[in-house]
Amino acid sequence: MKSLHININVSEALYLKNPESSVLGKSIVTNSIMLINELGFEAFTFKKLGERIESPESSIYRYFENKHTLLIYLVSWYWSWTEYQLVFATANIDSPVERLKRSINILTQPIKVDISFSHINEVLLHDIIITESAKAYHTKAVDNENEKGYFKAYKRVVQRVSDIVLEINPRFEFPHMLISTVIEGAHQQRYFAEHLPALTDLKKGKDSISEFYTQMVFKMIERA
Amino acid sequence: MKSLHININVSEALYLKNPESSVLGKSIVTNSIMLINELGFEAFTFKKLGERIESPESSIYRYFENKHTLLIYLVSWYWSWTEYQLVFATANIDSPVERLKRSINILTQPIKVDISFSHINEVLLHDIIITESAKAYHTKAVDNENEKGYFKAYKRVVQRVSDIVLEINPRFEFPHMLISTVIEGAHQQRYFAEHLPALTDLKKGKDSISEFYTQMVFKMIERA
DNA sequence: CAAATATAATAGTATTACTATCAATTATGC
DNA sequence: GCATAATTGATAGTAATACTATTATATTTG
Numbered sequence: 001m002k003s004l005h006i007n008i009n010v011s012e013a014l015y016l017k018n019p020e021s022s023v024l025g026k027s028i029v030t031n032s033i034m035l036i037n038e039l040g041f042e043a044f045t046f047k048k049l050g051e052r053i054e055s056p057e058s059s060i061y062r063y064f065e066n067k068h069t070l071l072i073y074l075v076s077w078y079w080s081w082t083e084y085q086l087v088f089a090t091a092n093i094d095s096p097v098e099r100l101k102r103s104i105n106i107l108t109q110p111i112k113v114d115i116s117f118s119h120i121n122e123v124l125l126h127d128i129i130i131t132e133s134a135k136a137y138h139t140k141a142v143d144n145e146n147e148k149g150y151f152k153a154y155k156r157v158v159q160r161v162s163d164i165v166l167e168i169n170p171r172f173e174f175p176h177m178l179i180s181t182v183i184e185g186a187h188q189q190r191y192f193a194e195h196l197p198a199l200t201d202l203k204k205g206k207d208s209i210s211e212f213y214t215q216m217v218f219k220m221i222e223r224a
Numbered sequence: 225m226k227s228l229h230i231n232i233n234v235s236e237a238l239y240l241k242n243p244e245s246s247v248l249g250k251s252i253v254t255n256s257i258m259l260i261n262e263l264g265f266e267a268f269t270f271k272k273l274g275e276r277i278e279s280p281e282s283s284i285y286r287y288f289e290n291k292h293t294l295l296i297y298l299v300s301w302y303w304s305w306t307e308y309q310l311v312f313a314t315a316n317i318d319s320p321v322e323r324l325k326r327s328i329n330i331l332t333q334p335i336k337v338d339i340s341f342s343h344i345n346e347v348l349l350h351d352i353i354i355t356e357s358a359k360a361y362h363t364k365a366v367d368n369e370n371e372k373g374y375f376k377a378y379k380r381v382v383q384r385v386s387d388i389v390l391e392i393n394p395r396f397e398f399p400h401m402l403i404s405t406v407i408e409g410a411h412q413q414r415y416f417a418e419h420l421p422a423l424t425d426l427k428k429g430k431d432s433i434s435e436f437y438t439q440m441v442f443k444m445i446e447r448a
Numbered sequence: 449c450a451a452a453t454a455t456a457a458t459a460g461t462a463t464t465a466c467t468a469t470c471a472a473t474t475a476t477g478c
Numbered sequence: 479g480c481a482t483a484a485t486t487g488a489t490a491g492t493a494a495t496a497c498t499a500t501t502a503t504a505t506t507t508g
Contacts, residue, residue, distance in 0.1 A: 017454095022454080024454085024455075039364070040363055040364035042363065042364075043364065045494090045495065045496080046495095046496080046497085047494090047495075047496085055455075055456075056455080056456060056457065056458080057496090057497085058455090058456085058457090058458090058497090058498080058499085059454085059455060059456075061496095061497075061498085062454085062455085066496075066497080067496090131362055132362065134358040134359075134362060135358075135359065135362065137419070137420065138355055138356065138358060138359065138415075139264055139266065140263070140264035140266075140267065142419045142420070143419055146419065146420060151420060154423070155420070155422040155423065158422065158423055159422070173425060173432075174425045174432065174436055175425065176422065176423055176424050176425050177413055177424045177425045177426070177432075177436060180412070180413070180416065180423040180424065181405065181409040181412070181413070184408065184409070184412055185405040185408070185409060188404070188405070188408055189401055189404070189405070191362075192404065195361070195366045195367055195370065196361065196366070196370060196375060196379070198379040198382065198383070198400065199378070199379065199382055199400055199404040200400050200401045200404065201397060201398045201399065201400050201401045202401070208397075208398065208401075212398055212401060215444070216440065216444060219443040219444060220439070220440060220443060241485095246485085246486095248485085248486075269463085269464065269465080270464095270465080270466085271463090271464075271465085279486075279487075280486085280487060280488065280489080281465090281466085282466090282467080282468085282486090282487085282488090282489090283485085283486055283487070285465095285466075285467085286485085286486085290465075290466080291465090
């Protein structure tokens with residue numbers, strides 16, 4: 001995927017000024033990913049980010065309304081990027097079973113380094129998705145923000161994979177439920193393995209997550 | 225379960241002074257559940273809670289270190305209560321398959337009103353679990369707090385149900401992963417149904433969550 | 449090169465998340 | 479029934495957070 005210069009499209013509703021449009025904007029995004037990882041989302045502030053990039057916090061406020069929308073921006077970027085990976089991995093594959101397998105792998109495997117998008121470190125961003133992304137939609141503003149389209153990228157990913165499920169078994173009643181369970185489950189299990197190992201069965205070194213959820217999907221959708 | 229006067233045991237590490245031990249303590253817990261539901265965890269403060277119960281916030285700080293540990297206290301109370309329900313529902317049932325079915329129901333069904341614990345509204349508490357509980361362990365302090373035993377109640381619930389899985393199929397490799405996926409998945413799907421319906425397939429009125437996850441568990445653990 | 453735009457520098461405000469102090473009330477032990 | 483201890487109330491104070499506002503200085507662009 002090297003130097004394809006694909007543009008990941010993030011909804012304009014998520015920023016005041018497009019961070020991709022300037023050096024400062026990209027620096028805000030790049031360094032926010034690092035700083036959220038270092039401090040955790042609660043302790044992360046625009047003031048600290050400003051110190052890190054040696055710009056006043058007021059400049060950051062010209063790009064993002066607040067740290068909450070910045071988080072949703074990052075999450076949204078991640079899902080757009082994931083969608084692009086899904087499209088890429090399933091192109092020209094006839095068998096829907098094979099397409100589904102590859103899709104589940106993308107949704108559940110650890111991230112490999114992707115140098116296509118220079119100012120975003122996908123490995124660190126993936127860690128933010130695992131640790132912080134639930135906070136993006138577990139708020140009182142979720143309905144309002146959903147109407148504004150803040151979560152469209154995630155929904156598109158779920159829809160895309162659900163469609164493959166329905167290709168294989170058009171009578172399966174719960175494709176979205178199954179796929180969102182797999183996506184969220186895979187992230188959670190990875191978090192549990194690291195921090196609450198009693199809640200999972202993953203051994204250090206061995207990665208059984210993809211295997212487990214692939215099995216789950218195919219067992220659930222197989223026709224009676 | 226009326227008037228059994230069962231005591232739900234919450235780790236002493238989670239409070240400075242046991243809120244069960246006084247009228248003020250119980251009022252703090254009762255009203256925090258209501259106020260977190262009304263405002264969301266982010267906007268909830270001890271100051272506002274103090275106004276609601278007509279006590280100064282400094283009095284609340286004598287019971288709980290901060291709102292974060294109060295949340296973990298509530299989550300912990302919920303899982304202890306769930307464990308008690310699990311024990312109750314599976315007592316004197318010989319068949320492990322039947323015990324597993326009943327356990328999954330308890331973990332995935334909507335809460336019924338339980339009047340056993342007068343100062344805690346379990347229906348509202350369940351809403352907090354669904355909406356806010358991920359915030360209890362998605363923090364930088366998770367490892368430290370895990371060592372202090374803050375999440376023991378949740379782990380006990382997962383362990384208990386995993387043990388039934390292993391009774392049915394001792395060779396199944398991922399019982400904890402399966403059960404934690406079911407628990408978290410069921411909560412998530414309930415949240416999605418309400419706020420992000422594109423991520424699920426639940427229709428208003430009909431509750432397919434228990435059915436879906438029961439199927440999932442039995443399909444996953446059935447022997448080859 | 450002037451005008452528009454973006455960024456820096458700085459200041460200021462209401463709220464949050466506490467900590468501290470001391471007076472008033474209530475409970476308990478003898 | 480009274481002294482003492484423990485709990486709660488009332489109030490104040492502080493550093494940090496989450497912004498908003500203003501003006502000066504760069505930088506870009508037409």
